[in-house]
Amino acid sequence: MPDVGKTPAKQRYLHRKKLRRKQSKKTKAASTKKDAVTTAQDQTDTSSADSDEEEVHQPSVPDVQMLDLTTPTEPPPRKKRKTEKHRNSENADSEWLDVPGNEESAMDEEVTKKEIETGAAHDPGYEALPAFPSPTQQEAPSKVLVSAQGLDQAFLSAEVIDASRTLKLESIDGIGWSLQTAERLQELGIQELFAVQTAIIPFLLRPLKEPRSHPLSSPFNPVQDICVSAPTGGGKTLAYVVPIVEILSARIVTRLRALIIVPTRDLVSQVRETIEAVSKGRGLKIGVATGQHSFTHEQNALVGDLNTPLMGGSSKVDILICTPGRLIDHLNGTHNFTLQHLRFLIIDEADRLLAESFQDWLNQVLSAIKAPSNSAPRTLSVDALPCPDSMAPYWQPPICYSDVTQTLTTSCQKLLFSATLTHDPSKLSALGLRDPKYFVVRSQERSSNDGGVLDQTFSFPSSLVQHYSIIKTEDKPLLLFHLILSQSMTNVLVFTKSASSTQRLLKLLQFLNDGWSQQQSQESAFHIMATAFSSDLSVHDRKSILASFKEGKINVLVASDLVSRGIDLPHVSHVISYDVPIDMRKYVHRVGRTARAGRAGVAWTLVEKQEAHHFLEMMRESGHLQDVSKNRIEGNDLAPYSSLYENALSRLQSEYTRGTADS
Numbered sequence: 001m002p003d004v005g006k007t008p009a010k011q012r013y014l015h016r017k018k019l020r021r022k023q024s025k026k027t028k029a030a031s032t033k034k035d036a037v038t039t040a041q042d043q044t045d046t047s048s049a050d051s052d053e054e055e056v057h058q059p060s061v062p063d064v065q066m067l068d069l070t071t072p073t074e075p076p077p078r079k080k081r082k083t084e085k086h087r088n089s090e091n092a093d094s095e096w097l098d099v100p101g102n103e104e105s106a107m108d109e110e111v112t113k114k115e116i117e118t119g120a121a122h123d124p125g126y127e128a129l130p131a132f133p134s135p136t137q138q139e140a141p142s143k144v145l146v147s148a149q150g151l152d153q154a155f156l157s158a159e160v161i162d163a164s165r166t167l168k169l170e171s172i173d174g175i176g177w178s179l180q181t182a183e184r185l186q187e188l189g190i191q192e193l194f195a196v197q198t199a200i201i202p203f204l205l206r207p208l209k210e211p212r213s214h215p216l217s218s219p220f221n222p223v224q225d226i227c228v229s230a231p232t233g234g235g236k237t238l239a240y241v242v243p244i245v246e247i248l249s250a251r252i253v254t255r256l257r258a259l260i261i262v263p264t265r266d267l268v269s270q271v272r273e274t275i276e277a278v279s280k281g282r283g284l285k286i287g288v289a290t291g292q293h294s295f296t297h298e299q300n301a302l303v304g305d306l307n308t309p310l311m312g313g314s315s316k317v318d319i320l321i322c323t324p325g326r327l328i329d330h331l332n333g334t335h336n337f338t339l340q341h342l343r344f345l346i347i348d349e350a351d352r353l354l355a356e357s358f359q360d361w362l363n364q365v366l367s368a369i370k371a372p373s374n375s376a377p378r379t380l381s382v383d384a385l386p387c388p389d390s391m392a393p394y395w396q397p398p399i400c401y402s403d404v405t406q407t408l409t410t411s412c413q414k415l416l417f418s419a420t421l422t423h424d425p426s427k428l429s430a431l432g433l434r435d436p437k438y439f440v441v442r443s444q445e446r447s448s449n450d451g452g453v454l455d456q457t458f459s460f461p462s463s464l465v466q467h468y469s470i471i472k473t474e475d476k477p478l479l480l481f482h483l484i485l486s487q488s489m490t491n492v493l494v495f496t497k498s499a500s501s502t503q504r505l506l507k508l509l510q511f512l513n514d515g516w517s518q519q520q521s522q523e524s525a526f527h528i529m530a531t532a533f534s535s536d537l538s539v540h541d542r543k544s545i546l547a548s549f550k551e552g553k554i555n556v557l558v559a560s561d562l563v564s565r566g567i568d569l570p571h572v573s574h575v576i577s578y579d580v581p582i583d584m585r586k587y588v589h590r591v592g593r594t595a596r597a598g599r600a601g602v603a604w605t606l607v608e609k610q611e612a613h614h615f616l617e618m619m620r621e622s623g624h625l626q627d628v629s630k631n632r633i634e635g636n637d638l639a640p641y642s643s644l645y646e647n648a649l650s651r652l653q654s655e656y657t658r659g660t661a662d663s
């Protein structure tokens, strides 16, 4: 008979409680006579193990009754997430379970509390559960450990060179170079080797000193590849040019043995000039491929025989300097252009080039260095060798087989250089470096940081002074004008964010300067002679602008990031980032256009108010916040130019309006 005043759910709960009590008594009695219990009894009885098994193995039909009859050796019935079946068969239950403050939930809560407090169920039949350990905050792994994750082991054991280390030329002995090279360097005004050169030149010249090694080809005893990270203006170019010239000077036949890849045409010209200067009188032939001349012109300059199929190719140059795009054009379209004889593959500004996936250039170059796979397994047939003498040893089929097998490998040594060399293992692994050796040039105090070589920040030249000013966007042109005039800056490189902003800023500077010149009474007053330099210009125009800048005919060069990397303009005294660089790499390369080769240099960054956080955070993260000093601009600093500025702006506006109307 249902109890009056009790809900059906409560009635069911009381019924189950009664059954549980009964069951509990039964089990206690059974446990005293444990040995006498038969298997049959176990099966019909409600031992926890069996009922669990049934649940596990027959999950499709949940037996509500059996669940109710669980013995105290099982966990007590707890509030369960109800399955669809439960919901259908126990609608009242579901209603009851959802009612807050009902008796069972109160009881459950009590049990749970006890379990938590004691670490065990309240019933003596339960085994005590161990208490959960209190939550603790994990110690964050050290910065050094995190940066080491996945890094090449060779990188972890990089050779760190103090940036202030130098070596007087006359004190150099036994380095492996010829008297001719030493004399040539002296003729070029070089009296000492810079830090990066003191490490790299002797390392690359080692094969010249080893008695049984052949410096031009070592297919049995390949040389180590190298990765070099050294500050801007530190002489990385000479660090690879000197050994290349020295080693290749031993060659008899002209073959393409050194390939230098750089990101821009301007850099191709610059590297060419350095190689020509160092190799003067050594008889080496130097070629370039940039697309500046027609393809046929370049083909004729690079390859001797464009028609006869030759296994070993035919080269008119010993050293080729190129951009990746044009190199791929020649690999795919020029007969007898081959990389099989390469002794050196140099990737300058390597992080910039490795970020470039244009035509999958890197894979194409690497596979052009390897012997063609269709020659394996290579069989001996002298007739099948059209020109065995001209093929690289590594490409030739073996002349005879013996029990002693020795594998031949390419003699090509890969050299990577940058002021901001990537540590990204995925990028470096694409190069398939052979037993690479890493060199990192940095100042002494930075090397002693706990991060050591793993501290992935970049170094600046020690002679560089860095400033920044926070300024309203509309006042930026005025501040630039004020800085140049007030400090009579004569060799200034101004960086903007794009080619179009370069043109706009140039116009504004010119208009400001026009107004300024009219105001000045004396002829001798300081004036701005500015020109823009960006990718919009032809290579020829770019060359002549750089020449005028070097000669002092121009004192302000407004440029896009085209010249932020690698370009060597030794006389640049000031670099002004008119637009904040987007990342630290860009910043390092921009400011690195000054303070080169130990000269003094000053860098300014004009930071708009809304960019201040980004800029300061970027400097802080790279550990260089203390290197930049803030320069406060007072309102009256810019006041003298305000009327000039208004005139310049209205001239600019009318010029652009006219330009739009004309077009």
Ligand SMILES: Nc1ncnc2c1ncn2[C@@H]1O[C@H](COP(=O)(O)OP(=O)(O)OP(=O)(O)O)[C@@H](O)[C@H]1O
Residues within 6 Å of the ligand: 189, 190, 191, 192, 193, 194, 197, 230, 231, 232, 233, 234, 235, 236, 237, 238, 418, 419, 565, 566, 567, 568, 570, 592, 596, 597
């Ligand atoms: N040993 C030296 N003595 C005097 N001047 C040197 C020496 N080595 C290099 N230089 C000069 O230093 C300048 C910078 O050299 P280089 O362009 O090779 O620097 P870099 O390390 O490649 O810089 P970046 O990373 O900006 O490309 C050049 O003008 C070069 O002629």
